[in-house]
Amino acid sequence: MPVRSKRNWLLSAAGISALAVFSGLFLWWNTNLLGDDEFCDGAVTSAELASVLDTKGRLSATSSVGDSMPGFSCSVQRTSKFLGAAPMEIQMKTAAQEPDFQFQTHVWKNPSAMSFFSNGATGAVSGERGWVLLPEACRGKVSTFSPGGMSRQTATNVRTVEAVVKQGTVDRAELAKTLVKAAQRIADEAGCAAGGATEEPRLQAVSEAPTDPGSACGLAGFTLPPAALVKDEATLGKEQVSGSMPGTWACGMHLAGNTKGVIWFAASSDLRLVDRILLKEGAFEDLPGGAGVIERQQHAAVLTCGTGKIYVSMRWSTEYQRALYKRGISVSREMFQSFVDSAGKKFQCGAVQLPPS
Numbered sequence: 001m002p003v004r005s006k007r008n009w010l011l012s013a014a015g016i017s018a019l020a021v022f023s024g025l026f027l028w029w030n031t032n033l034l035g036d037d038e039f040c041d042g043a044v045t046s047a048e049l050a051s052v053l054d055t056k057g058r059l060s061a062t063s064s065v066g067d068s069m070p071g072f073s074c075s076v077q078r079t080s081k082f083l084g085a086a087p088m089e090i091q092m093k094t095a096a097q098e099p100d101f102q103f104q105t106h107v108w109k110n111p112s113a114m115s116f117f118s119n120g121a122t123g124a125v126s127g128e129r130g131w132v133l134l135p136e137a138c139r140g141k142v143s144t145f146s147p148g149g150m151s152r153q154t155a156t157n158v159r160t161v162e163a164v165v166k167q168g169t170v171d172r173a174e175l176a177k178t179l180v181k182a183a184q185r186i187a188d189e190a191g192c193a194a195g196g197a198t199e200e201p202r203l204q205a206v207s208e209a210p211t212d213p214g215s216a217c218g219l220a221g222f223t224l225p226p227a228a229l230v231k232d233e234a235t236l237g238k239e240q241v242s243g244s245m246p247g248t249w250a251c252g253m254h255l256a257g258n259t260k261g262v263i264w265f266a267a268s269s270d271l272r273l274v275d276r277i278l279l280k281e282g283a284f285e286d287l288p289g290g291a292g293v294i295e296r297q298q299h300a301a302v303l304t305c306g307t308g309k310i311y312v313s314m315r316w317s318t319e320y321q322r323a324l325y326k327r328g329i330s331v332s333r334e335m336f337q338s339f340v341d342s343a344g345k346k347f348q349c350g351a352v353q354l355p356p357s
Helices: 005-028 046-055 171-189 271-276 319-325 333-345
Strands: 058-065 072-079 088-097 121-126 129-133 157-166 206-210 233-241 248-256 262-268 291-294 300-305 309-314
Touching: 046 058, 046 088, 046 171, 046 300, 058 157, 121 171, 121 248, 129 171, 157 171, 262 333, 271 309, 300 333, 309 333
Parallel strands: none
Antiparallel strands: 058 072, 072 088, 088 157, 121 129, 129 157, 206 233, 233 248, 248 262, 262 309, 291 300, 300 309
């Protein structure tokens, strides 16, 4: 072979080899080729995570698992090179929560931004987080985790599978499907899946609109007490509503003004939530006339209505609370009473008289 031809052949072979190496690396960096098929101790598959986190990139994970019972806490990252896709990360775990965690805790932020499930499993998702209840039979059969490790379980806790997106946002429907499937697998492994939902969840829409002073949160006759609005600080702005009545529903009133305050209202007839909430030890006292029970510290009640037991609650942001406190304004009872009156009509409740604050 002539010297020049041999040199050209060697250069071509080297180029082909380099291209093959780069192609292999490209596939390794940007797909899950030869990667794990399951993550989070088998609770989720690579295909499900690829759908949630987008298909571009490679998946990697760190996980903790339960000692003697099924359960997990894991963090899954999606990374890529040369594709221009931003890294994404999702944290998933089995958890133990107070039964009204989705309405009354700041950790879950804005319930009105969540799309509640309208069939099958009980849960809700947004583009940044989601949760689904495990069957009640899973009590004591699933390990649960908190940020510090395995969590302490109590008699009134509910068990959940949860997800929080730490980088980026995800498709709500894909997240909902993945959470429900993860819950099914954990329940199957724990032997407590009987009666659990198996169908793909339908998500209720989230809507936004300016607040109507006479029909706040879309409820006819629902108005805020005049003292609840503070000139230049907290005035009527826009509202965000998720879910429906009957069913599970939440409204966030985002007030205009300097405080940027928010007031949240919620209602649910889902007995998988309501029955557990009623078991909170020492939390409730009876309302007059057998109308239900009230938890004063949380501005929450469970009403006895024509359609069954109904949970209703109210809370507000610390910014709004400070604005009221500085002016010595107390409107919580009047505001909650107005909400109970209006929401009660949707659930065929009789007259409910809340006790003095």
